[in-house]
Amino acid sequence: MKITFTINRKPQTVNIEDENTPLLWVLRDILDLKATKFGCGKGACGACTVKVEDDAIRSCSYAVKFAKGKSITTLEGLGTAEKPHPVQQAWIEEIVPQCGYCQPGFMMATAVLLDKNTNPTDEDLDKNISNVCRCGTYYRMRKAIHRAAEIKRAETLNTEDNV
Amino acid sequence: MSKTKQGTSRRQFLVKSGLGTIGVLAVGTYLFRNPIRRTIAEKLDSGESFYMGDTSSPIIWFEITTNNNIILHSPKVEMGQGTFTGLAQLAADELEVSMEQMKVVHASSISGNMDSFATGGSTSISSLWIPLRELAATMREMILNEAALKMGFSTSDLHVKDGVVSVAGNKMTYAQAAENVTEWKIPDTPILKNVKDFRYIGKPVARVDLKDKVYGAPIFGMDAQLPNMAYGAVVRSSTIGSKYIDADISKAENMPGVIKIVKEHDFVGVVAKSLIEAENAKNAIQVQWSKERNWQTADIEEMIVVGKGEPFVIQKEGDAEDILEDEKDVIISQYKSPIGAHAQLEPNGALAFVETNNATIIMSTQVVKLSRDEIAKRLDLDEDKVNIVPTFLGGGFGRRLHTPNAIQAAVMSKAVGRPVKCFFTRKEEFQNDTFRPPTHHVLKAKLSEEGMIEALEHNVSSGDVAFGSPMVPSIAAPILGADLGAWRGGMIQYRGIPNYRTVSWRVTLPFATSWWRSLGLLANTFAIESFMDELAVRLKKNPVEFRLAHIQDDTKGFRLKEVIKAVVKKSGYKDEVNNGRAMGFAASTDANTPCAQVVEVSIEDKKIKVHKVTCAMDPGISVNPDQVRAQCEGAIIMGMSAAMFEKMEVENGALTPIIYGPYQMALMKNAPKEIEVVLLQNDDKPGAVGEPPLGPIGAAIANAVFRLTGQRLRNMPLQLNNHF
Secondary structure, eight states, X not given: XXXXXXXXXXXXXXXXXXXXXXXXXXXXXXXXXXTSOOSOSSSSSOTTXXXXXXXXXXXXGSBGGGGTTOEEEOHHHHOOSSSOOXXXXXXXXXXXXXXXXXXXXXXXXXXXXXXXXXXXXXXXXXXXXXXXXXXXXXXXXXXXXXXXXXXXXXXXXXXXXXX | OHHHHHHHHXXXXXXXXXXHHHHHHTOSTTTTOHHHHHHHHHHHHTOOOOOOSOOSOXXXXXXXXXXXXXXXXXXXXXXXXXXXXXXXXXXXXXXTOOGGGXXXXXXXXXXXXXXXXXXXXXXXXXXXXXXXXXXXXXXXXXXXXXXXXXXXXXXXXXXXXXXXXXXXXEEXXXXXXXXXXXXXXXXXXXXXXXXXXXXXXXXXXXXXXXXXXXXXXXXXXXXXOOTTOEEEEXXXXXXXXXXXXXXXXXXXXXXXXXXXXXXXXSOEEEEESSHHHHHHHHXXXXXXXXXXXXXXXXXXXXHSOTTSSEEEEEEEETTHHHHHHSOTTEEEEEEEEOBBOOOOSSOOEEEEEEOSSOEEEEEOOSOHHHHHHHHHHHHTOOGGGEEEEEOBOSOOTTTTSOOHHHHHHHHHHHHHTSOEEEEOOHHHHHHSOOBBOOEEEEEEEEEOTTSSEEEEEEEEEEEOSSTTOTTSOTTHHHHHOSOTTTTTTOSOOOTTSSEEEXXXXXXXXXXXXXXXXXXXXXXXXXXXXXXXXHHHHHTTOOHHHHHHTTOOSSHHHHHHHHHHHHHHHHHTOOSSEETTEEEEEEEEEETTEEEEEEEEEEEETXXXXXXXXXXXXXXXXXXXXXXXXXXXXXXXXXXXXXXHTXXXXXXXXXXXXXXXXXXXXXOTXXXXXXXXXXXXXXSSSBOOOXXXXXXXXXXXXXXXXXXXXXXXXXXXXXXXXXTO
């Protein structure tokens, strides 16, 4: 069965036998996009978080058939070393990662949060960022999320100035 | 200098085989005498660490690339603790190259640069502090000698900066100097740099793996991939003690995508074209397991009781036993900690490719040598034919100090003649973990008329930590008696007390318990430091001053007092309730690194809320102060998570829960919004960092909660009584 969607701004068709295969494994094993991680397979830890349309979804528990026709962004599509996304820029400034395994999921969840809320409060973070980090990088992540929001707001202002 | 180096190496060798050597030397009438055990225990508690790999030649450590970068092949694995960055700093300073030129990769087991021990015990930086700098300095001299030959000057005429040699207006890069050199001459080890000349050591440089981790590079074991790779899945028992007997594979054999069902004497697994197909077929296999007792949490709790099992005195000063024998006027409190899971995010697994005469295993492991040796044995290959290629670890925490799962991947790869990648599911991870053992502590004290502690005793009952681990020779248990992991942090650090004693009670549980970051430190410190607080409260004394009054006047005591004073100053610690918030204090010494913490808590929605943690630690030289801070922050949150939320239960023979969420852990909403770290340096070398800051946090929270609520919480995870 063929399923077509947009991945990191490019159209993509995958040929898959079982349409209920979780999106996570399509990303990792078929499309070789390894930034999205397996943590639990039950949507409980958030390591597999990606952006589908405007929402953060946990791709280990999201059948690929639901992605049909939709736009998906993974960490690979968020930014590059040359042009980092504000979240990545902030993560670098605050030196957030330790082992790093859960970080892509956190960064994707943060990117989606900032799309919807340009100036989140600590309470917004507490409510919306529910991923698991075993190294305990939450303290730096909180600082990085506020910093990312700041970078993003500044970028938006600049863009508006240029218009 | 080379003499010094050899001296160091010789000493390393003797101590590296420490447990085994003791086994040989100590056999005799002295074997079971407690003073010897205590001496060994004190030695192990001293925090001295030794590197256990080959430091004879820089050639196996460094590679010079044509674009003049240096690749350090690290025998220590990077699991988040920042070791790659710290080691790069040590090397860059002596090599005279910039950090931008330093690249770090994992050394594979056939590279010759293998650590015979492990990455663990907070020893990576401290054990390589001298050897790696000596290797880097030697490498620098080797390059300079070659450059001198090529440039027609003597080595002493050369200047060097950022990997470029210059003399009389001519320049030559290290890469150019190294070009076409077929035989390197290893000179005497040069004199190492003075502290004041360090360019990178002691500076908060950014992690060398930062960009890979922020842009999602495929660096973890689970990201590994080889051409023609198949997926493996092994059926694992979900109940305690049950062993594989046989399996009915008739249904699974014909399922879609299945390449082969691999039946061995000790396990059955599937190899399939995709992971989903492998998992589906695995679930269709009917396994016959040996039946064990139907274990319940209550059974385990009944085993972990001070007074049951085997007692071993690991610390003794004065006559605490006699003084505390008559329980009149003796203060007694009991504390407990539950079974803890590692819950690292990347499950255990391996990608194995076994060919006729060799095997390649790409995997997250903390024990490259042990992983290699076990696979070689099972496949009947020479050890040098098995190449372990370590990857970045998606969390270690001690979970990867034994990797029997890699054997299964290798066996399945051999069976199908192609690469096989096989990982645990999350349920399997939770049920087959090597858990932090549950503990029970009895603390006893007698106070003098002057309001000082006359005698103090700590009895701890714990499941095994080190014993039973394949890293520890089986001879160690009868010699040492007390499990060296279980009592970590269990000794009394207030050596101004005239009479004190620590007794470790060993209990072997029916499921695997082993290394969990900081080992016994978290639970032992929780018990001892809660009790110290109880004594201070009883005497109406300031808990900080009460502790300071019981610390001895020696180097160790001085360093402990300094971190206590520093944390009090930074946090503005006060023994009072203010605006619905209270502070709690605790301190510990682990592997010779003292650490003191103050937490600030309130009660929100009838639950404990930690707002702020202040931490003062003295690890000696902080090679990278930013990453030492990161380790403190992470350890505080991990320790908080374990102290406040985490608990495994045993239900009808199975360990549960089997998923995040039900296995409650600290999340963003629980993490303190403020963490302040003060780093002291009252030692002239780097000491342990990754584990010591896990010590005080549990007791500090419990002590704060007592001030706020009057409730003395003596069991982890800390939960307020309902009627509050």
